[in-house]
Amino acid sequence: MQQDLLISRLRDGNEQAFERIYELYSRSLYGIIYSIIRDEAVSEEILQDVFLKIWHEAPSYDPEKGRFFTWILNIARNASIDRLRSKEYKNSQRNVHEEYFSDIMESGNQTSGKIDAIGLQKYIDILGPMCKKLIDLLFFKGFTQKESAQKLQIPLGTVKTRNRMCINKLRANVIR
Template sequence: MQQDLLISRLQAGDEKAFERIYFLYSESLYGIIYNIIRDEKVAEELLQDVFLKIWNNASSYDPKKGRFFTWVLNIARNASIDRLRSKDFKNSKGNLRSENFEDILVAQSNSIGKIDAIGLQKYLDRIGPVCKRLIDLLFFKGFTQKESAEELDIPLGTVKSRNRVCIDKLRAHIISP
């Protein structure tokens, strides 16, 4: 089924279209959510919440403002970051044993490998290591701009400027590969 038709059917409340959207996007969205949350059960629960948001807000999607995948990816990313920053989530992670820390740190530093699951790796390779690292921190690890500035040891204003430049570069490569 053509994507435009599928999306318009979703916006009209067609449950079969919603099932197809779930089938097409659930694996990629789960990858984004898990990469930020780092907890399988919470990621699975959050994936369901994300699809509920997609269903409830389908009418707000506007193809003139961007691709559908970008829209659902932003819903997943924002929901993941909100959950990560929530008090309940922080409290539930407060009792981690010390042997878990190494696995968490290694997994968070290795998110580049998971980016290819959503087809961005070939584009990220074209924009250079500085942009690749910044986009990884901001969009795939859920860092704020301030946290990214601290991680990269650069001024916050530089992070904001580079973010804009890097996103423009990435957009240019995706639009005209």
């Protein structure tokens, strides 16, 4: 089924279209969620919440405003960051130390394979170490620019400039 037709049917409330959307995108969305949350059970729970939101919000999707994958990716990313920032999640993670985590873009563990499910790894590998770290903090771990500046011990203005440079470099590599 053509993707535009599939999305149109989803927007109209077609359950078969929703099932097909789930088949097509669940693995990629899980990879993004897991890269932020780093807990399989919680990631699976968030994935289900994300697909419920996709189902309920599908009529509001506007193809004129952006690609469907970008729309659902933002839903998944925002849901993951919301969970990270929730009091309940923070309390459940009290005994987990920062050293336990390795950077998602540098590691060779199962997370890298899940991130690469959407084909990001080849573009991320091109970036320098500072860009990798900054994108990891801002987009995968949900840090604010101010929190990233504190974490990296660099001025906020530098974070903003490097973020813009890194995103432009990533964009240039993806569009090629």
